[in-house]
Amino acid sequence: MISVGIVGGTGYTGVELLRLLLRHPDVQVNVLTSRTENGRRVDDMFPSLRGHTDLCYSDLNIDELKKCDVVFFATPHGVAMKHAEELLAANTKVVDLAADFRLQDLEQFEKWYGMQHACPDVLKDAVYGLSELNREKIKKAHVIGNPGCYPTTVQLGLAPLFNQAETLVKPESIIIDAKSGVSGAGRKASLGMIYSENADNFKAYGVAGHRHHPEIVEALENISGQKGVFDHILFVPHLVPMIRGMLSTIYVDLTDAGDAVDLQDLYEQFYADELFVDVMPAGSSPETRSVRGANQLRIALYKPQPKKLVVLSVQDNLVKGAAGQAVQNMNLMFGFAEDAGLQGIGLLP
Amino acid sequence: MISVGIVGGTGYTGVELLRLLLRHPDVQVNVLTSRTENGRRVDDMFPSLRGHTDLCYSDLNIDELKKCDVVFFATPHGVAMKHAEELLAANTKVVDLAADFRLQDLEQFEKWYGMQHACPDVLKDAVYGLSELNREKIKKAHVIGNPGCYPTTVQLGLAPLFNQAETLVKPESIIIDAKSGVSGAGRKASLGMIYSENADNFKAYGVAGHRHHPEIVEALENISGQKGVFDHILFVPHLVPMIRGMLSTIYVDLTDAGDAVDLQDLYEQFYADELFVDVMPAGSSPETRSVRGANQLRIALYKPQPKKLVVLSVQDNLVKGAAGQAVQNMNLMFGFAEDAGLQGIGLLP
Amino acid sequence: MISVGIVGGTGYTGVELLRLLLRHPDVQVNVLTSRTENGRRVDDMFPSLRGHTDLCYSDLNIDELKKCDVVFFATPHGVAMKHAEELLAANTKVVDLAADFRLQDLEQFEKWYGMQHACPDVLKDAVYGLSELNREKIKKAHVIGNPGCYPTTVQLGLAPLFNQAETLVKPESIIIDAKSGVSGAGRKASLGMIYSENADNFKAYGVAGHRHHPEIVEALENISGQKGVFDHILFVPHLVPMIRGMLSTIYVDLTDAGDAVDLQDLYEQFYADELFVDVMPAGSSPETRSVRGANQLRIALYKPQPKKLVVLSVQDNLVKGAAGQAVQNMNLMFGFAEDAGLQGIGLLP
Amino acid sequence: MISVGIVGGTGYTGVELLRLLLRHPDVQVNVLTSRTENGRRVDDMFPSLRGHTDLCYSDLNIDELKKCDVVFFATPHGVAMKHAEELLAANTKVVDLAADFRLQDLEQFEKWYGMQHACPDVLKDAVYGLSELNREKIKKAHVIGNPGCYPTTVQLGLAPLFNQAETLVKPESIIIDAKSGVSGAGRKASLGMIYSENADNFKAYGVAGHRHHPEIVEALENISGQKGVFDHILFVPHLVPMIRGMLSTIYVDLTDAGDAVDLQDLYEQFYADELFVDVMPAGSSPETRSVRGANQLRIALYKPQPKKLVVLSVQDNLVKGAAGQAVQNMNLMFGFAEDAGLQGIGLLP
Known part of the structure; x- marks a missing residue:
């Protein structure tokens, strides 16, 4: 204790x-x-x-x-x-x-x-606390920078594509069209956040630049071991009239090698032992409510056009995107079961 | 097991x-x-x-x-x-x-x-499975009729008023203005239940008569030991554009004796040992989200006018109003800890 | 012009x-x-x-x-x-x-x-601007106090019951269980008003006392010509997770005379010439969305128990409950058609 | 008449x-x-x-x-x-x-x-009824195929880029990440459409293929005069928990020529005389609620990275995306003022 x-x-x-x-x-x-x-x-x-x-x-x-x-x-x-x-x-x-x-x-x-x-x-x-990708470092860490919510969906959504024998994707092609529930903006008295300004409404924000852009770039550099190739990726967040939940729709151009690989299998292998990352069956459409309140991120993959990959990556922004991942990191740091305190099932409906 | x-x-x-x-x-x-x-x-x-x-x-x-x-x-x-x-x-x-x-x-x-x-x-x-009020019978029961969601809010909201040394309320005066989230209508393909018919909308329904009316009447008769005095109480349910949650606003005329009693104290005593019934401090306004996903019912009391009591009673209709109370009853029937499997904290926000 | x-x-x-x-x-x-x-x-x-x-x-x-x-x-x-x-x-x-x-x-x-x-x-x-009830005074007025949103639903919901040959209702019995969309709280940076505090949630507020209570009392006194009999009516407002819309569920004890009258007919006659008050057919359940954006108030009547009347009264709180009624009053003051600028149809869905 | x-x-x-x-x-x-x-x-x-x-x-x-x-x-x-x-x-x-x-x-x-x-x-x-782009043909048409909701946002969002002296965009690069309110699915008793399945939830759908894809392709071919170059564009629709509203976030790779042009100015010129297409000032973020109930489409442009254009295009799916545009087309066909019956202002909040 x-x-x-x-x-x-x-x-x-x-x-x-x-x-x-x-x-x-x-x-x-x-x-x-x-x-x-x-x-x-x-x-x-x-x-x-x-x-x-x-x-x-x-x-x-x-x-x-x-x-x-x-x-x-x-x-x-x-x-x-x-x-x-x-x-x-x-x-x-x-x-x-x-x-x-x-x-x-x-x-x-x-x-x-x-x-x-x-x-x-x-x-x-300090260790960047993306639990699944930095697990060994986190175990020994004294200071954790817990990842931003958007960057978590992007890193777990793209990590399997990198560090493969061949180059699977064109890094500069990455486009992240992200959507978040309103709780991501925090509990603050702000006119822009009041109910009647957000309910029954949808909009993009931060299109010209968002703080999570440099975090995504740095993280992808670390994951891929490639510097400088992600600087011009696009990241466009949107605000969804819901309390919790985040979905990133990520568009990637595949190389010939990437087009030839069975990416569904690649992802399933990559995350086979992970408790909190779920690669859904081909054809699935992950819903944010499937992870409401749960420390879980779900991924689905589509190749709707030749050499084009679409990754859907969902989480509860307050759990796997914030507090849940923080607890997961604590569990790693103190040698507790990685899922201690994190076994709750998402609230659906 | x-x-x-x-x-x-x-x-x-x-x-x-x-x-x-x-x-x-x-x-x-x-x-x-x-x-x-x-x-x-x-x-x-x-x-x-x-x-x-x-x-x-x-x-x-x-x-x-x-x-x-x-x-x-x-x-x-x-x-x-x-x-x-x-x-x-x-x-x-x-x-x-x-x-x-x-x-x-x-x-x-x-x-x-x-x-x-x-x-x-x-x-x-069969035993009527209002866990707190019928606990001893439930422990020995073989068949449980798990209570309706609305009747649960009403019974727990009114039970402390009955079986007192004096008559505290005028039973025929009871008015229950109840409000429920949409999940109470179940998971059915029904035109009236679709999103665009319910979102950003509010209405009453079943004003002329609702199946939970006779259940409330029978239950209050059992609680009070008085037959025939509740037949003409009013019960008007409404549909709230939210998924889970139920609030009953209950209006009761007090007798002189009822007006003289410290009802806040009476309720707190009555439920002092209950894990799943929470009498909130005077002046509180229980919100449905405070019990989202939790097997909990919260009550607040007001006397805004002389000899008039207003009881606010909230629960998650799917938990204390249905599945949670069913598990609570199972726990009683099998001698498990009453809160086994029911310790989850409500999801707020 | x-x-x-x-x-x-x-x-x-x-x-x-x-x-x-x-x-x-x-x-x-x-x-x-x-x-x-x-x-x-x-x-x-x-x-x-x-x-x-x-x-x-x-x-x-x-x-x-x-x-x-x-x-x-x-x-x-x-x-x-x-x-x-x-x-x-x-x-x-x-x-x-x-x-x-x-x-x-x-x-x-x-x-x-x-x-x-x-x-x-x-x-x-100053003239109290409840257009339908004070029309002639409004025409000559120089200063209008435009009614509060809740009081508008109550007055139009109860007006036909008063000033009849016989006494139809017991005034002290009136209970108003009112529900409002969040826009009624205005456009202000307030923590209690932010999206994540209100969505998927329901609560009462102001149970101990609300500014619209004295306005309702004074207005009912004027409508009925009876002083002092409404002081202890109950008025309990609630907050609905929707932007616009207001429904008051009003409970009234009828006298024997009131029980004998055809109230549906009484209401239909009373409002027969009104453009903006709609007495719906018996058995209807008025929805707030039926008046979304429209200067319209709809009423339905129920007698679910002997000598008990339930009035359902809905409006858009920002239109008939505020700006729309203000324009209606302006139309009266300047001799324009009463519905000039107010002919828009409610937005459904 | x-x-x-x-x-x-x-x-x-x-x-x-x-x-x-x-x-x-x-x-x-x-x-x-x-x-x-x-x-x-x-x-x-x-x-x-x-x-x-x-x-x-x-x-x-x-x-x-x-x-x-x-x-x-x-x-x-x-x-x-x-x-x-x-x-x-x-x-x-x-x-x-x-x-x-x-x-x-x-x-x-x-x-x-x-x-x-x-x-x-x-x-x-038959004439394809995208009013602004086919106005002259519509005036003489006997049969109108009124455009799909998504294709309307895409065509008006991209039209100014084509038929310019120079080639401004790489057509095969187009990615349309589209989001729609639930009313777009119609008024049908469908389990997938009920409130509790959609509220407080977000998901993609039709990622593998959607009926509006071929319509978008054919329309862009007609607008640009180029056949075959749009076949592999990506179109991924998502479902937003709101009743009305649609936003398409469109990503386009610019050519050197396209990068050199003042696109804000180009769009403003292109739509200068249009009543129902609004090019918002640089830096704007169009919200769906700004067009709720109105026959209006609003566009904003961003160039967050070199040679990358992001177009935000919003409308009310039931108005400019359906019934409103149908009335606009009728107005053209019968020589009425183009905005007859379409002058209503959007309902905000």
Whole structure:
């Protein structure tokens, strides 16, 4: 049984962490911080937790956090990096659900997040927490940069295509048409997020540029071992009038070699031992509701035209795209069963 | 570990039973029937179950069901009563999620369900499965009539008011203005149920009469020990554009004695030991999402005018209003922990 | 062709006024104010208006407003009363869509709106703009207090019951269980209003007391000519996960006389000449979508139990419940056809 | 004033035609047919029409239809082609909202719609009713094949790129990632369409092939004058949990020439005189709600990467994507103002 702290417990990733960790067999949540709700019971704010916890919010107290074995930061970008060094010095591990430890490229970080990095040295040792692709590194990590939601769908959706004997795809051709539920924007009083502005409506956003673009590029470079070839891929996110759920439709031009391979089989082999990545049978159409509340990503493949691959990749943005993957990473870091606390079945309907 | 059968595994209560039972520590689901999907894997129909089961649908085979310790009927009204007798003879217990064993009054059953009852003798021994109110009988029961969703909100919402030293309420004054998500209508190809007919829309239905009215009346008679005084209560259900969730707003005229009592305290005492009934603090407004996917019913009380009580009672219609309560009843019948398999936290947001 | 000004053009009632007035044959909108968007084109903020207007927002300039024949205030409570006197002096009529001119009872106004009334003398001459019930006064009015959305459904839903030869209902028995779409809360950056807090969710709110309660009481007193008998009626509003639409389910105890009357016929006669009030055939269930975008209120009546009347009353909260009724009142004030600019058919589906 | 008939008045395109035509200044709807609702008032089925019409459904009677100046077919594929010849002989014009007169390629028609064409000769003279692109032909047409909803967004989204002095785009690179509200699937009792299967959910469908693919290909061939170069474009439709609305995100590789052109300017010039096509300012993100209920298509352009164009194209699938464009075509055919009956402003929120 380890002791866990959560910094930033009033947002959607914070409450989702609680939903998972309060039922985790190896974990005790002992600290839960909030800048605004100090002293308030968390189940007063989130009645769904009534009967499951007596936790109260506290101000961020670094000494209390140091007593934890691991601290999750479910905070805005820029918070975790202020505290990581001190926590590490106290032998407390850090999982940041924001972007502080995702990008190794400091220039890109500063460009897209508008701030200087507070601890480049810590960043160097941080591990990018895409659990399936970086499992061995995660097991030994002290700091995890938990991936962005969109990048998770893209990496798991494309990873099997790379590091093959032959070059299967034309990297510069990749187009990611992504769609997310509204909870991805967080729990914030924002006019653009109110119900009547989003219900019964659909739109693209961030077409000219989105923070997850550099993260996707860097990640694909790492996966493929190829630098510079992904810079001009297209990534266009859209907002879907639903609470949870994310689907990326990914278009890739295949090489002759890629066209010749049985990609369905390739993917099934690649993910054969993975608990949380599901390659669906040919002809399937993964629905976001099939993973609602579950730490699961589902993939389906289509070749509707010669040398054209379409990958459909779905997840719950708050689970495999955020809190669930963070717990999965914690499980790896502490040697727990990888699916401890993550066995819940998606809520359908 | 008991062996469980589910008759009717393609509807929403069927798949919800699976979601709960597949993660139940004391249960193995061995039989799952469907009239139309014989031989098909259930996770082909409901991909949310992929990775959690290899079950396939089979035709209803009574000999296979007899091997089970308990059989759930997640079928239309009239199916369970055809098979109950034979199952009981084989020492297999029965939990019917339809109405076959809810009403003891055969005339009412025939009037509202348009069919003759097939086994009145079995019905006599059947126990009405409102877990909290009939717990001791349920423990010894062989046949359970699992309550309707609306009646569950009403009974738990009103039970503390009866069987007190004094008469607290005027029974004939009760008005139940109930609201349900669309999944309550089941998984059926029906024009009235399609998305574009229900989204961004609200309406009442069944105002002139609804099958749950006689069930509510009979149940309140049993709870209060008073016959004939509830016949003219009003019950008006409405359809809310949401998938899951049910809220009953119940209006009651208080007697002078009722007006003098601390009803908040009365309710809190009454449900003090209940795991699945939550009396919220005064001033609360229970939201359906606070119980999404959870076997939980939450109550709040208001006295906005003299001698007028307003009870707000919410649940997930598919869980505490159907499959969850059925599992709770099974737990009672077999001596399992009452919350075995039912500890999941509601999905919020 | 009259000249119209709108104060407060960035909220939902403001843009709904524009949607209606820009296609009104007798009206030219010349002034549109906003505290925050001075100089911005309105169709930049609301692209639905592109191609229909070149209007830009301006700061509130009383001299510009004085040039208008009528000014609509689609502002928070307390704005219209600051400017009404000066506008009236310039012979500019005023229609306030907030509460400044709804309640004649100053004490109630101060209690519920937390402010002193700025112009009690103007208030005395103001006419409560429930078009169908106060038509003749509205024709001669200079200041209109446009009714609240809930009170509109209640008044039109109950008006035929009063001022009959006999007493048909027990006034103190009235219970209004009301349900509204989310747009009724306005276009404001509020955490409680964001999509993920409201979608797939249902709740009551304001159970302990809501500003529309005193308005309903005062209005029913005026309609019935009876003072003091409505003080303890119940009014419980609920929030429905839909954008537009409002349904009030109203419960009334009938007297013997009321039980003997053909109420369906009474209602049909009462509203026989009304363009915007539709008494539906017996057995109907009015849906909010049947009035989406239309200046229409539909009523259905049920007597499910002896001496109990249930009235279902639906409207689009932004049209007949706000901007549409405001235009209807303007039409009356200026002698236009009552349905000028209001002939649009509801958007279904 | 012309006389209009509608065949198939119980579906969503039928009732949308009624919504538009009942307020059209130059039209009288005299015939409305239904196979199932003969004799029923249309406003009994669609209460949104109460007060606007006394029309009743009738069986399809060809002699009654012949008395009309124009007949709209809002029917399944294959109905219009059975009656077109006889109507034309009676000098009655035909607008088919299904696919009978969209594809000139009979092989494609038979392949995708699974039926032989009943009147190839009529088809030869039929005009494809994309109003803006075929205006002059439509004015003289007797039979209109009203375009599919998806193809409308694609053609208007791409038309300005073709028939320029230089080749601006690489035609084989076109990828159309399209998203539609659920009403596009029609008003049919289908399990896949029910509320609880679609709400709070997102998925792709028809990835392996969709009927609108050949229509898009043929249309782009006609627009560009180039045969054979569009055969392998990708078209992937998705289902959005909203009632109305459609957004196509279209990806195009630009040639060097295309990269050099000011495409924003090119589009604005191309559509400068169009009432119903709106090229939004650079940087805009068109939302489906901005055209809810309006006969309007909005376009925005992005060049997020070198030589890559992203076109966003939105419409209401039932209006500009179906009934609205059909009325626009009728206006052209009969010399009415092109926007007669089509001036309604979109319903926002």
